[in-house]
Amino acid sequence: MKLIPHELGSLVEQSIQAAQAAGDLPAFEIPAIVVETPRRPEQGDYATAVALQLAKPARMNPFHIATQIANHIPQSEIVGAVEVAHPGYINFRLNEDWLRQQVEAILAEGDNLFQLSLGTGKRAQVEFVSANPSGPITIGRSRGGVIGDTMARILEAAGYDVEREYYFNNAGRQMRNLGNSLRIRYLEALGRPVEIPGEDDDTFYRGDYLIEFAQDLVREQGDALAEADWQPFKEYAEKRMFEWIRSSLSRIRIHHDVFFNENSLYDNGAVWDVLKALDERGYIYRAAVPENASPEEREDAGGKGEAVWFRSTLLGDQKDRVLVKSSGEPTYTLPDIAYHVNKLERGFDLLVNVLGADHGAQYKVVQYAVSALGYDASKINVIINQMVRTVRDGKEVRMSTRRGIYDTLDDLIDQTSPDVVRYMLLNRSPNSHLDFDLDLAVKQSNENPVYYIQNAHVRCAGILREAQARGVSDEGADLSLLGDAELTFIRKALQLGTEIEQAAISLEPHRIAFYALELARVFHPIYDNVRALHGEVPLETGKARLRFYRAAKVVFRRVLDLMGMSAPETM
RNA sequence: GCCCCUGUAGCUCAGCGGAUAGAGCGCUACCCUCCGGAGGUAGAAGCACAGGUUCGAGUCCUGUCAGGGGCACCA
Structure with a gap:
């Protein structure tokens, strides 16, 4: 179906050309014509202020310009009436029979x-959620999930071929901690003497779900894993956690087409290729402290080995970033850069990345890096959504997966409905902070x-x-x-x-x-x-x-x- | 200290440089009992503050104040 503002804008443009040809308007470059819906009904169904914009280039009274444009508007089945209003608005009324x-x-159309x-023949990718499988999906993460999935639906409606992607990391310290935590719970479930780490141990995942996983594991495997290290536990926890995350998301109709494992960027060497490419372009150096470190930082650096740094300050960053730790292990940033290079290489016309505010700084480093590598960083579009605070009984409920205090998406859906969750998390500008009032959400009132x-x-x-x-x-x-x-x-x-x-x-x-x-x-x-x-x-x-x-x-x-x-x- | 986001009605929030700033909830008064599980009409009430740019600023720029988030060899 026709988009009315486009139709009317095109009529206005034709009208200006006709008026210029007839000598009723002087020569000037025709600007992009914005047609909008006025607030007040007497101002018509659609209106444009283009004559006001043209007053200066045409060196004419805007009302006069508007009158000339209105006079030259071509016939159209959608237009019922054209009116000119002071100081120079052109107001359109739609043809009621056509309506x-x-x-x-x-x-x-159904x-x-x-x-x-708009997007016909173009491919778009939306990356969202991308939570590591270390805990259940929280309300905060769900916001990005709803925004991302709705964005994908809108892009599909706009004609794009859309791919939904989930990026995750199942390696690294946090996953090792998760495996270790499950191992402790497993030994506990077996009745072996084991000490549960205290509140101050932030390497221990405290969530009750690990107790449940441990019991299931005992049922499935008995004490076969009693002497095992963290690895099989990590694998089991990851599998269970992913099933949980995916089923939670599925309840609010979120499905991803591609699950992209960060590990694959190590397996195919992409991470090191990126590092090498940056090095060849002069963006890499080895040092214990950044080149532009202050004297205080230099003193604090005592004992630190040499790390590999990205000279991102050359591109406007506030400080250089570590890509490889002195231990030889890359930071999160390096694979993240490789990941975005990978996305760009896949040939999408539009990339959208839905991120939480706590990752807002990270994507800038990625953009610096991909532009350093000669890619068009502006292809990477980011929707940053601000934090969700969950409020219950008028008080904020703190969310921390590791401490085991969290509001899961599942809980929220159980208390309300998938539709309520989707709407509540969508009905706010992403860069506005969202207080999710659990008491209110639970209420089924008007x-x-x-x-x-x-x-x-x-x-x-x-x-x-x-x-x-x-x-x-x-x-x-x-x-x-x-x-x-x-x-x-x-x-x-x-x-x-x-x-x-x-x-x-x-x-x-x-x-x-x-x-x-x-x-x-x-x-x-x-x-x-x-x-x-x-x-x-x-x-x-x-x-x-x-x-x-x-x-x-x-x-x-x-x-x-x-x-x-x-x-x-x-x- | 630096960076990002936000300050609009009692509350939660929209608002694209354009005409008299909008919703929902709550509040006040009234209507409807039906083709309807949550219905309708009317009313009171607001752009944090100070400068600037512009023919025109809630919208852009600068500063002040207030709230949130980020500033790791975490992810």
Whole structure:
């Protein structure tokens, strides 16, 4: 379907050219024409302030420019009226007959409503969640999960071929700690003398789930592992943890296409290739302290061996970064660089990386490195989402996987529903801090917008069911019988395409959540007043209204699907 | 100390350099009991502060104040 702002923008552009050709407007370069929806109804359905922008280059009064543009607007089936308002706005009113016909257009598109061509033929990758399998998935991580998956859905709607990726690390110290922790729990479960580390030991994972894993392990293997080191325990814990994470994510309809193991970057030597490439370009040096270290840092460095440094300050970083520790072990940064090189080499047209605020600094180092290697760092787009604070009884609940205090996604879903979780975590700009009030989320009251939106779909489904039961068909309905109230909804529904486009371009999935609520706000009063099967409503009018509700149902279903939410037939 | 994010209605938050700043919840008053499990109408109430850029600033820039996060040879 057409995106109205584009159609109108194109008409304005043609109009300016025509006016220039006719000598009614002087020569100037035509800027990008922004057409938006004004707040107030008397300002039209769509408007542009382009004449105000042109006042300076055209050296003319903006009202006069607007008048000339309005005079030269070509004929179009979508335009009902063009008006000029002071100081120089051009306001458009849509053709109401055309609007009514859009009910059929919406029905024809169905589940693919506003499938755009923005990304047609292009491949996009969205990387999100990417939690290491050291603990259950928390609410904080889930935010990135919901943002990432919704972003992926929006990009798909925009026409991209989208791949969802999960990057993880199952090596390193934390996983060794996890294995060791399970080993201790295993020995405990066997009744062997073992000391449970105290609260101050942060190498020990305290979560109860390890006790459960240990019991399962005893059931499966008996005491066969009593003399084993941490390794088999790590492998077992990892396997169980991944199953858990994936099943939790699956409950809120999040699925990844690719699970990318950091280890593969060691196996194929990519990590060392990257290091070598950086070295060849003069970005690498060996030292105990960074080259630009202060005298204090030099003194503090006593005893440290030589590490391998990335001269990132050459690219604007605040300090150089260690890529390989003096122990010979790479830091997290080096494989992360190799990973992004790998992504870029895979030929995606668009890369989106959903990160928590605590990783916000990290991606900059990666960008410095990939641009040092000659790649286009701007291809890596990052959505940084701020922290989620979970609040219960008015107090913050601290989350720490290692200390065993956490709010898991599972807990939250159990207390609410997948749809509530998805909406609550989406309905906020990512760079806004989110207080997740567990008490409120648990409440199933009308404080919760999720039900309000879904109920719009339910109402449409309900009336169509009722119509079927009564044997009333809306086939071939005369849409000219639709009134102003229905037109209001159709206008709003037709904005969905622009919302998808904007959300895809600016990488702002939360826009859909806000739009959904606005759409429901427009819908409910109409449903209240516009009866389809009421005794006083003439049959033909009723049929047209049923047709309208059938289209409304399609719109709500599409919007809910974009957010990964269910579109229930009944409440 | 430095870097990033945020300060908009009582609360939780939208707001793309453009017209009289919007929702939800809560509050106040009223309507509906139906095609409906969570319905509707109306009302009070706000851009942290100070400069600047612009024809035009909640939006861009600088500073101040306040909150959160980050500044590891952790991931």
